[in-house]
Each structure stands twice: as structure tokens, then as C-alpha cells.
Amino acid sequence: MEQFVVYGRMQERSPSGSVAGSAPHIAIAPSNSIDSITSSKPASGSGLPSSPARNRSTQYFTRLRSQFGPLSRKTEALSRLACLQRPGFEQLDRLAAESLRLSRLIERQLQDGADLRSLVPPDPVWIEDLIEQCSDYQDRLQRQLALVAQLRGEAIELRDQLNVLAMRGRDRTGSLAFDGLRELTRRIISELVCDVTPPVLHPRLALEVLSDLLGNRADARICAVAFASAQAVARVARVTWLREDQVELVTAAALLQDCGQLLTGQAGEFSIAMSETRQVDHHPSIGAVIVAGYRNAPAGLAPLVAQHHERLNSTGSGDRTGAKQQNGFSRLLAAASRLERLRLRFAFDSDLLTPPDLAEGPAMTQFWAEARDGVWDWEMARKLLIQRDVPLTLQAALNQADHLDLLQLVDVA
Numbered sequence: 221m222e223q224f225v226v227y228g229r230m231q232e233r234s235p236s237g238s239v240a241g242s243a244p245h246i247a248i249a250p251s252n253s254i255d256s257i258t259s260s261k262p263a264s265g266s267g268l269p270s271s272p273a274r275n276r277s278t279q280y281f282t283r284l285r286s287q288f289g290p291l292s293r294k295t296e297a298l299s300r301l302a303c304l305q306r307p308g309f310e311q312l313d314r315l316a317a318e319s320l321r322l323s324r325l326i327e328r329q330l331q332d333g334a335d336l337r338s339l340v341p342p343d344p345v346w347i348e349d350l351i352e353q354c355s356d357y358q359d360r361l362q363r364q365l366a367l368v369a370q371l372r373g374e375a376i377e378l379r380d381q382l383n384v385l386a387m388r389g390r391d392r393t394g395s396l397a398f399d400g401l402r403e404l405t406r407r408i409i410s411e412l413v414c415d416v417t418p419p420v421l422h423p424r425l426a427l428e429v430l431s432d433l434l435g436n437r438a439d440a441r442i443c444a445v446a447f448a449s450a451q452a453v454a455r456v457a458r459v460t461w462l463r464e465d466q467v468e469l470v471t472a473a474a475l476l477q478d479c480g481q482l483l484t485g486q487a488g489e490f491s492i493a494m495s496e497t498r499q500v501d502h503h504p505s506i507g508a509v510i511v512a513g514y515r516n517a518p519a520g521l522a523p524l525v526a527q528h529h530e531r532l533n534s535t536g537s538g539d540r541t542g543a544k545q546q547n548g549f550s551r552l553l554a555a556a557s558r559l560e561r562l563r564l565r566f567a568f569d570s571d572l573l574t575p576p577d578l579a580e581g582p583a584m585t586q587f588w589a590e591a592r593d594g595v596w597d598w599e600m601a602r603k604l605l606i607q608r609d610v611p612l613t614l615q616a617a618l619n620q621a622d623h624l625d626l627l628q629l630v631d632v633a
Contacts, residue, residue: 280344281333288326288351295323295358303365308432311425312364315572319357326350360572367421368429370411375433375443377404378475382442385479385510398472398517405472408447409454420576420608423448423560423567441564442478448560450474453552456603465518470549473524477557480507480525504529520549528553531595551597552604558596559587559604581611588614 298304299320304313326347333341381401423444430440453474457467480503508526511517527550546554562583570579584605591601602618610618 277333277341277344281330281341284344284347284351285330285334288330291351291355291358292323292327295319295354298358298361301365303368306432308428309425311422311428311572312361312368315357315361315364318573319354319361322350322354322357326354357573363419364422364425364572367419368425371421371426371429371447372433374404374408374447375430378443378446379434379439381476382439382479382482385476385482396513396515398514398521401472401475401514402468402516405450405468405475408450408475409458409467409471412451412454412458420451421448422572422579423564424570425572427564427567439482442481444564445557445560446475446477448563449477449553449556452556452560452604452607455607456552456556456600460603466549469518469520470524470553472518473521473528473549473553474556476507476511476521476525477528477553478503478507479510480504501529524550524553528557530554532597533594548600552600555587555591555596555600556604558590559583559601562587575609577609577611580608581613584608584610584614588617 299316301316303309304316329342329347329350333344333347335341377400381404384396426444426448427437427440430443431437434440434443450471454467454471457470504526508522511525512522514521527546530546530550531554532546532551563580566580566583569582587596588601588605590596591598605614606618
């Protein structure tokens, strides 16, 4: 552990660069680079800092305390929310706990900085960084809480639909009708009207929420991929000048893509092997047969469900029809399904404290590499990625890609 001086206070920094007890990416100045804003040099013949320096320091810390007051109260209120006490919600609880810990650390530092007797007060710039980090955690927590509430409401509706398809429940209409799913699909699409790139629920948190709601981890995986894929394809389809019924079609197919797993009993792996010798997985075909029984369903719905694992190089886990049988919609759904499975898999190596571009960077990088190798339609892959916070290493590659020809999305409705 390397010792660093934080303006008169000794703290330890781990080999990874983070200060013990502080956020990982908060920069701490080494002992030989003290900022001149709060110079600790005492006046001649005095044991205290000079009066002008002391006044500047007092004003600075007074402003920081005024800035931090509302944030501190909001952090305390968020940490007491009942939903954070639910067992299994580890991601939300950890983010709330870290926000509260940072808030209390800032409070102590501000108190020390306001002490005029202190020869070497804490650096206010460092405290500003802490306040910014705490505010970011708080905003992230609020967004995720809102998305959790939204997901729970929509997941109940999707669960009822999947239970009917899997013959676990009874359709209230007396026949297998698409009307109920159409309402859910339209609601998901309408949520994107005002925001083309809305905040995304962390995959690991989504799995925690759905496991708590459904009581079954396998069903939770199916629903997590379904909702994430539906939002991804809806974002792309909605900004591609498609008709309303076409956007609705591809979004509904994303929600129903893994309904065949409910009958085959497969848990649904997040990562599909790239080997061409992989055993054929029949759940897409089974799902297509089930969906074909829907009354009032769009004509192209069943084929999209059947092809949601198909790849351009015919190495998918479905019937391996390859590029010849795929239209623009099925290419978009297949690419989105793969991206969301990769995000869910890599999410277990990160948490809500990790910035989104760092947490999902490995998944996006692998997905883009597969697209460039001809596994997925690279234009669809690019359109899916530009909706997200991609790592800097990918931004240049995406900017160099040619304009997406949206006429590929043929009308299959």
C-alpha cells in the first residue's frame, strides 16, 4: 500500500489506484503536488495561515457546504427507502450504501475544512470531486429505482402472457389472443417517444428484480433478455422511418423470442458458442409454433421468433437458415438478442458502481468483433451500439461506418 498525503492527512492507496475507503476513480494528489488554491504556508512569525488565505479557504468551504446540503439530505432519504431493504436486491443496496458512505465522508471533510485552527485543511478541490461522485451515485440510484418500478409492472404482464403460451395459466379472453401483448408492446414503444436513448436498467439488477418477482431464475433470464432486446430493437426501429405496425412487430417478437424455452425446460445460456458443430437448439422453432397459435397476431411474428438465433454464417443455434432466409427485421432481432445476452453475461463482472461504458465495454467489443467477422449484420450492429455509451475504443470504429441503409428493413407485416 502506497501512502499519500491528502493535505495534512495520511491515507493509503491500493495498487489499483483507489484510496482506501473512497470511490475507485477519485484522484488523490500525491504529497509533492499540493494545489495552490488552499496554500497551507503560514504567515511569517505565525502558526496559522495568513488572513487572506484563511478568508479564501473559509469562503470556499462555505460554498461547498451550501452546495452539499441538499445532496446530503437527499442521500439520507434515498438510503431509507423500504425497497432497498428487500433481500436479493444487492445491487441497489450496495449503491445506496456507497452513496451514504461518501456523503458522510464529505461531511467530515467539510467540518475539518471549516476549522480555522487547522494548519493544513483538506483540499476543497478534492472534496468537490467527492461531491460530484456522490451526486452521480445518487442520480444513478434514482434512475435505476424508476426503471425497477417500470420493469416490475411490465414483467407481470409478460409473465401472464408467457404462462398462457406455456399452458400454465388461462387466457381471460377464452382464446389465445395477441391483444394483451399488443398493449404491452405499445407501452414499451411509447416510453421511447421523448427519449431516443433512455437510461438502461443494469442487467444484473434486472435479473435480481425478475428473480424476486417470478420466483424462478430460469424464467427471470428469459424475461430479462426479452425486455432488454425489446427496448433495443424498438429504439432502432422507431428511428428508422418504419410504420407503426412494423415497429410493433419486431418489438413483440423480441418479447416472445424465448417462449419456446418454457416448454423445453432450457434455462437459456447468455453466451452462445461460436462453434459450427454446436447441437441444434429447437426452442426457436417450438416458440414459433406456439406464437403461430395467437389470434390477431401479425403475419410475420412466428418467422421472427423462429430466426432470433440465426446468424449470417449459418452457425446459429436455431435451424441454421443463414443469411438467405433472413430479412432486415430478423437480422435486427438476432443481433439485439446476442448483444443483450452478452451484456447479461458480462454484467456479473461489474456492478452499479461501475460506469456503464466500463461495465458493458467487453460485451460491446466482443459483439462488434463478431459483426465485423460477418456473424451479424454489421449495420444493424452499429445501429444498436450507437444507442449506448460505448467505450472510447469503439467510438472511432462506429463513426467510420457508412450510413445505415434503412431500406433493408423489408415489410414483412
